[in-house]
Amino acid sequence: MPIRASLITADHVHAELGELIAGSRPGRTTRDQITLYKSVGVAAQDAAATALVVASARAQSIGEEITLR
Numbered sequence: 001m002p003i004r005a006s007l008i009t010a011d012h013v014h015a016e017l018g019e020l021i022a023g024s025r026p027g028r029t030t031r032d033q034i035t036l037y038k039s040v041g042v043a044a045q046d047a048a049a050t051a052l053v054v055a056s057a058r059a060q061s062i063g064e065e066i067t068l069r
Contacts, residue, residue: 001038015027017037017045017048017049017052020052021048021051021052027052027056037049
């Protein structure tokens with residue numbers, strides 16, 4: 001959508017979700033890089049994106065784990 005609206009170009013897109021999960025493309029490498037995930041309503045993609053974020057946070061020992069009851 002941002003490309004169609006001319007807000008960014010395809011050159012701004014570093015990787016797609018599948019590439020990040022497969023490890024064929026790296027995610028952010030510096031704190032100043034921005035990660036944008038556009039959900040398209042596909043539950044499997046949403047679950048994969050969530051798992052990727054949680055794994056990254058755990059690897060960096062950031063965030064806080066909570067227990068839902």
